[in-house]
Amino acid sequence: MKDYNKYLRPEIIAKLKNIELKARLVVEGFLTGLHRSPYHGFSVEFAEHRQYRPGDELRYIDWKVFGRTDRYYVKEFEEETNLRAVIAVDSSASMKYSSKGHLSKFEYTIYLAGALAYLMIKQRDATGLALYDTGIRAYLPPRSKLSYISEILKVLDSTQPANLTGTAKALDLLAERISRRGLVIIISDFFDDYDSVINALKHFRHRKHEVLAFQILDPREIDFKFGESANFKDVETGEELITQPYQIQKTYSQAVKNFIDDIRKECYEHQIDYHLIDTSTPFDKALRDYLTKRRHL
Numbered sequence: 664m665k666d667y668n669k670y671l672r673p674e675i676i677a678k679l680k681n682i683e684l685k686a687r688l689v690v691e692g693f694l695t696g697l698h699r700s701p702y703h704g705f706s707v708e709f710a711e712h713r714q715y716r717p718g719d720e721l722r723y724i725d726w727k728v729f730g731r732t733d734r735y736y737v738k739e740f741e742e743e744t745n746l747r748a749v750i751a752v753d754s755s756a757s758m759k760y761s762s763k764g765h766l767s768k769f770e771y772t773i774y775l776a777g778a779l780a781y782l783m784i785k786q787r788d789a790t791g792l793a794l795y796d797t798g799i800r801a802y803l804p805p806r807s808k809l810s811y812i813s814e815i816l817k818v819l820d821s822t823q824p825a826n827l828t829g830t831a832k833a834l835d836l837l838a839e840r841i842s843r844r845g846l847v848i849i850i851s852d853f854f855d856d857y858d859s860v861i862n863a864l865k866h867f868r869h870r871k872h873e874v875l876a877f878q879i880l881d882p883r884e885i886d887f888k889f890g891e892s893a894n895f896k897d898v899e900t901g902e903e904l905i906t907q908p909y910q911i912q913k914t915y916s917q918a919v920k921n922f923i924d925d926i927r928k929e930c931y932e933h934q935i936d937y938h939l940i941d942t943s944t945p946f947d948k949a950l951r952d953y954l955t956k957r958r959h960l
Contacts, residue, residue: 682820683813685774686781689946712736746788746846747805750776751837752819753851755796755828761942762883769824771942772850772879778950779848780815784808790815793837794822797829802840831859838866850877852884853926861929874935878926882943887915 712725715735723737752772761767766774776792783790789805792815801818803811830851841847847867853860853876867874923939930937938956940949 682773682777682816683781686777686812686816689774689778689950690782690785712738746783747791747843748783748788748846748848749791749793749805749837749841750780750815751793751795751834751847751849751851752776752822753796753828753830753849753853754794754800754822754824755830756825757828757852757854758824758879760881760884762881765881765942767824768852768879768881768942769822771940771946772877773819773822774946775877775879775940775949776848776850777816777819778946781812784812784815792818794818795830795833795837796824796826798833799836799840802837805845828855830855831863834860834863835866838863838870838872841870841872844871846873846875848875848877850879852880853878857922857925861926864930864935865933868933868935876926876930876935876937878923878937878939880939880941882941885916885919885941887912887919 712728713736715724715737719737725736725738728734728736754769758769758772759767761770780790780792784807787807789807790811791805792801792803793799794801801822803815803818830853834849837847849864864874864876927937927939929935936956938953
């Protein structure tokens with residue numbers, strides 16, 4: 664197999680102009696074959712019973728109905744081979760942040776979301792896209808046709824993060840909008856009111872969706888290593904603060920660690936698949952780790 668790893672370093676991918684090429688390199692050049700379809704069969708959903716006919720597979724006979732009626736009925740399912748997934752991308756202004764030498768969180772998210780969409784649609788899994796900040800900015804319903812990949816990637820590539828963060832409100836709106844059970848992939852820094860974010864994630868579980876939460880953070884947001892003096896500007900409000908990072912680094916780092924640990928714990932307790940990625944991690948490694956994890960679920 665051709666070695667595509669050299670193309671997948673963030674600083675290399677950042678120079679590529681065609682997002683579809685980026686997604687193809689990530690998926691076809693590196694991941695195909697690692698785990699062919701980690702989602703395959705999730706969306707098998709009961710539709711109705713019908714009377715048994717010769718030639719029907721015995722495994723679909725509903726024996727509980729037989730016990731009540733003394734007649735053979737088989738279960739019929741909708742979309743037995745395809746998943747329905749929605750990738751929800753945080754496009755609020757906080758996602759614009761990048762420290763020196765790294766992609767912004769939103770650029771990184773575009774490549775991650777694009778690769779996931781490409782992967783799933785190539786597997787014939789119906790995939791849609793939602794962009795949100797304080798509300799839902801754009802919504803593409805799940806489709807499985809190959810040409811839909813370009814539409815999803817075009818919307819991602821043309822979006823600029825802006826506005827305040829309203830993760831909880833926007834995700835609640837999205838949970839109400841997705842009518843059929845499926846997989847919801849949320850990609851965000853989750854910088855919002857903690858309890859509201861957790862309740863919004865639980866809303867999807869309440870509606871019987873499988874939920875995957877990718878938390879995307881810049882390495883400096885985790886370790887706060889900015890040197891002796893720095894000027895901080897809130898990308899959402901414009902508020903500025905001059906401080907000496909080394910004086911508060913320990914306290915800040917512990918607070919961020921607690922924040923991450925709390926989200927991870929809540930996700931685990933509510934059967935939400937949580938995955939932390941910092942933007943210094945190459946895309947190939949981030950996606951390899953994710954698919955390997957999915958394989959063992």
